[in-house]
Amino acid sequence: MTGLEVSVRFLHVASVLLLVGSFSFELLVSRPAFKTAGAQTSLHCRSFSKAQFRITRLSLLLAIGTAILGLFIKIASATGLSLSESFDLGAIMNVLMGTRFGIIWLFRMALFFLLAVAISAAFFDWVKSDSAWLLIAGLVLSATLLMTMAAAGHASAAEGVTLFIRLAMDGLHLLAAGVWLGGLIPLAMLLSWAKSTREPSTLLIAQEATARFSRLGFVSVVTLLVTGLFNAWYLVGGIPPLLGTDYGYLLLAKLGILIPLMDWPVETVGV
Numbered sequence: 001m002t003g004l005e006v007s008v009r010f011l012h013v014a015s016v017l018l019l020v021g022s023f024s025f026e027l028l029v030s031r032p033a034f035k036t037a038g039a040q041t042s043l044h045c046r047s048f049s050k051a052q053f054r055i056t057r058l059s060l061l062l063a064i065g066t067a068i069l070g071l072f073i074k075i076a077s078a079t080g081l082s083l084s085e086s087f088d089l090g091a092i093m094n095v096l097m098g099t100r101f102g103i104i105w106l107f108r109m110a111l112f113f114l115l116a117v118a119i120s121a122a123f124f125d126w127v128k129s130d131s132a133w134l135l136i137a138g139l140v141l142s143a144t145l146l147m148t149m150a151a152a153g154h155a156s157a158a159e160g161v162t163l164f165i166r167l168a169m170d171g172l173h174l175l176a177a178g179v180w181l182g183g184l185i186p187l188a189m190l191l192s193w194a195k196s197t198r199e200p201s202t203l204l205i206a207q208e209a210t211a212r213f214s215r216l217g218f219v220s221v222v223t224l225l226v227t228g229l230f231n232a233w234y235l236v237g238g239i240p241p242l243l244g245t246d247y248g249y250l251l252l253a254k255l256g257i258l259i260p261l262m263d264w265p266v267e268t269v270g271v
Contacts, residue, residue: 005073012066016146018059021182022052023139030190033209037201049130052186053122060119064112071105104151115141146178147171173227180220187213
């Protein structure tokens with residue numbers, strides 16, 4: 001991969017992770033936390049939801065932009081053309097209609113369109129930004145967008161039953177990362193908002209949200225460990241390669257970071 005391709009792919013993955021994290025945090029963490037605090041916090045809930053949706057809209061725009069740029073980088077790589085020459089209609093159609101990457105790209109763009117419609121409905125106040133149905137639709141669409149990335153990775157090289165198992169494992173790995181890592185920014189926003197107000201009700205909301213996100217993070221980390229170990233065993237194939245390759249060292253470093261996080265549900269972080 002070129003430096004540009006790596007950068008674009010990183011930004012794309014990060015933006016989709018944030019989309020998943022934003023919707024899952026709103027649906028599973030902040031919305032129930034506001035509800036627990038009582039009806040008097042409804043205005044706060046609406047205000048926080050709108051602020052978070054601004055981040056969601058920016059993430060969606062970045063995800064779509066990097067997906068389109070990624071297509072042209074892929075065309076340039078596949079045809080040997082420069083990036084400026086990859087805007088050729090014939091080359092575009094050949095990649096979109098004649099390759100697995102193109103078919104997956106078209107499917108993901110359809111999902112992006114549906115997600116844009118859902119977010120636009122909240123932007124124009126056709127539906128409330130904290131509507132449960134909107135959040136469910138956003139989570140399903142963004143999670144599907146994230147999990148379909150597995151179809152373009154190492155897992156797609158397998159065949160038969162192994163193909164479905166590896167796609168499922170990679171998809172769950174990505175989804176867990178989206179719920180956990182993608183939810184850190186919304187969590188930081190909520191804690192910052194609660195700290196700035198210093199009202200008893202907002203501090204109660206922050207405490208409840210932190211506890212909920214802690215439990216959600218624990219499940220996500222366990223999922224990351226299980227799916228990561230499965231994928232690593234499949235790719236590495238045993239203990240010697242694990243201890244004698246750069247990939248093995250990187251995997252051990254990741255495990256070393258994740259394992260201490262298994263204590264999350266035991267303690268509740270204060271504001």
